Amino acid sequence: MDGRDLVRAVRNVGSVQGLRAARSAWRRSRADARGLSDRGTERARVPGPVVEAEPLPGGGIVRFARSELRVVVATGGAVFRGWDGAQPLPSYGLAGPPPEPDPRAGLEPDKDGGWRVVSERVTVEVSRHGAVEIRTPGGVVLRRDLPPRWWEPVAGGGPARWSQRCEVGADARMFGLGGRVPGPRLRGGVYRLWNGGTGRGAGPEGDAAHITMPVQMVVADAGTHLAFHDTSWDGRVTVREGEEGAGSGHDRPGTIELRMDGGPLRSWVLVGTPARVLSGFAQLTGAPALPPSWALGLQHAGGGSDDEQAVRELVAAYRERGLPLSAVHLGGNPVPSAGGRGRAAGPAVPGRRRSRETLPEDAAGPFGVDEARFPDLPALAKDLREEGVRLVRVVGSTVAARPGEQVYETGVRAGAFVRDARGREVRGVAASGDRVHPDFTDPRTRVWWGERYEELLEQGFSGMWHEGEAPWATSLFGAMALPRSARHVLEGRGGDHQEAHNVNGLAMARAAYEGLCRLRPEERPFLVSGSGWTGVQRYGGVWPGQEPEGWPALRATLARVLGLGVCGVPFSGAEAGGSGAPLSAELYLRRLQLGAYLPLLRTGAPIGRQGAEPWEFGPEVLAHARAALRERDRLRPYLIGLAHLARLTGAPCARPLWWGSPGDRVLRDCEDAFLLGDSLLVAPVLEPGADRRAVRLPRGRWYDTATGRAYEGPAQVLVEAPLARIPVLARAGTVLAVRADDGRVEIEAWAPAPGRKGGGLVVRDTGDGWALSEIERYATRLVDGRVVVERVTDEGRVPVEGPVRVRGLD
Secondary structure, X not given: OOHHHHHHHHHHHOHHHHHHHHHHHHHHHHHHHHHOOOOOOEEEEOOOOEEEEEEEOOEEEEEEOOOEEEEEEEOOOOEEEEEOOOOOOOOOOOOOOOOOEOOOOOEEEOHHHOEEEEOOOOEEEEOOOOOEEEEOOOOOEEEEEOOOEEEEEOOOOOOOEEEEEEEEOOOOEEEEOOOOOOOOEOOOEEEEOOOOOOOOOOOHHHOOOOEOOOEEEEEEOOEEEEEEEOOOOOEEEEEEOOEOOHHHHOOEOEEEEEEEOOOOOEEEEEEEOHHHHHHHHHHHHOOOOOOOHHHHOEEEEEOOOOOHHHHHHHHHHHHHOOOOOOEEEEOOOOOOOOXXXXXXXXXXXXOOOOOOOOOOHHHHOOOOOOOOOOXXXXXXXXXXXXXXXXXXXXXXXXXXXXXXXXXXXXXXXHOOEOEXXXXXXXXXXXXXXXXXXXXXXXXXXXXXXXXHHHHHHHHOOOEEEEEOOOOOOOOOOOOOOOOOOOEEOHHHOOEEHHHHHHHHHHHHHHHHHHHHHHHOOOOOOOEEEOOXXXXXXXXXXXXXXXXXXXXXXXXXXXXXXXXXXXOOXXXXXXXXXXXOOOOOHHHHHHHHHHHOOXXXXXXXXXXXXXXXXXXXXXXXXXXXXXXXXXXXXXXXHHHHHHHHHHHHHOOOOEEOOOOOOOOOHHHHOOOOOEEEOOOEEEOOOOOOOOOEEEEEEEEEEEEEOOOOOEEEEEEEEEEEOOXXXXXXXXXXXXXXXXXXXXXXXXXXXXXXOOOOOEEEEEEOOOOOOOOOOOEEEEEEEEEOOEEEEEEEEOOEEEEOOOOEEEEOOO
């Protein structure tokens, strides 16, 4: 720490708090100096030449002069590769035991002294120096991993760092890494794998993502594959896109290079169509949790929730203006505003009561209630629930280190908090004082933390929204993380914060989800995390975090939601009110219109900032916002069906345009629109002042849902986009479930193109419990100019029972 850090801290939070933050940073630096060994001189190592091989079920072990590689092809085609004895378990990413080896696959000699494993869906070739190629059954190379390199301390002072470079096709496009602001497509640059990021700069490495995943989906003419490097340590991914015809008429392959500070060098690769790849990934890392149906409606967070009366007035205001509302968020974990994710109070807004953090931890602890402002929270929750509105509690990941405070005292007795190498509590600094961090990698801590949610359920809360799970409160400037030397249980094997940091949010989500399931086994939990890692979808949705200010936030939202989707997380979304500077009426409306077609939608604004509610922008914006929210409410049965299908298949709700046509190079480069399931194409307005926009259509006929006009794809078409709406197009022949004016669920069918047939899937929700929902299959066809809709059953096709709304005919 230097003088500039101290000055920055004092400027950010005042002299007293700044000095406390400086002292905290000094403690962190000193703890790391004591708890982390000096790496000293390092020695580089590569595998060397092949020595021998040992066949095993599904593959085998290839031994080199200075390393060994285990290759296993599992049933279903997933390929596991582990260097230096790395096994699939233990892993925070996998949902359970790894899949069984494919008994029909085996290790056999290959040309030039290498080895290979041949299976029905994939071929793996290992060269005599350690390069690994993933090939299609037809022999086309999808991915070539060059021999890895390790840097090991000569004196044994710490884990080995490693790097591995992969080559993909010159035409390949890369996606994933947990969703990044620069775009769903990973362009050339460096991307950090550390939750919370650096927060510096606007390029890829400056993208301070609060959820990162070492997952890449690669889409190329040769095929699609997904690679998951199962290590949670800090690292960087360097992407370089390929060039076709580079140099002297030769293609230059694209490259993906991982440089990790430690952890096992092991990975999984899945090959196939995008749908097959994510289905296999869901089987490997866990099926997405199914949210209750109410959670797919509009949720309000931010201002207007100061006390019980304010909440009642807020809900009444939505109802009186005809705006559908499903939930109101209460609570918040104090987070420093300087460099962190907290929301500064901001200046008072004339004519508006200044909002405060509701249910503040300062007054009542992370699970308590300020009874002065909420004297009867269960009664409030009951009244709102009768109106169709639930209460959602915002829960932070830290605990105030106050002797006598219940949560802190029970945590101390449970040994729940992270400690340093000398066995002392690791403390961070917040505006309210020192805070400690539960060690969610300890099974006992997860049980203790999960039991705390009983208090929230008794208060009437129906869902939980986690904020700040990437431990941040060590300093109000610089690195927002615990000391890297901090000790964690890590399921009993022990380790430091270098390994535990990225999985903290995942483990916290697990603690809450398992606790809620124990406390209310008859209800599906609603849980959203602001941080996480691969596998977090097992426990709920993900909130991508803060976005850039202004219009770039729209592209950032879309990029993150699509990026999370191809990493196996189908439930994420947008905050219509934003989290930065005040919004113009146009920008607010365009944000709301985009969010209305994403799986999760919140409206509201940072505490103390005007622009939390649609009516604050005038009657025109209010009318257009009402239309967008009512259309979302009309599509709720369709969204619920997508949620059920996501749990069954792993397919994201919001999908890139290339989802059904990965071989279409033009669609692979399209980042300004998305598919909502199989039926709808959504083209949000991303620029100010636009009243029309170009839309790239996949193959087939598409109908503008507002005008009924038909367009033929593949093509780029110009579609009207007035301030009242954004372009939404329906696939010809599709069938989807919608909510009728009387509240019943009806079937909506769009006319097939002449000479073509269509169809779709409908999944009717069975309530907020665990009952399985039946998947209904429908087929559509044109007969003498009219649309015939039939339900497909095991016995054949039968007429549809109930109302059917046909659209798309002149």
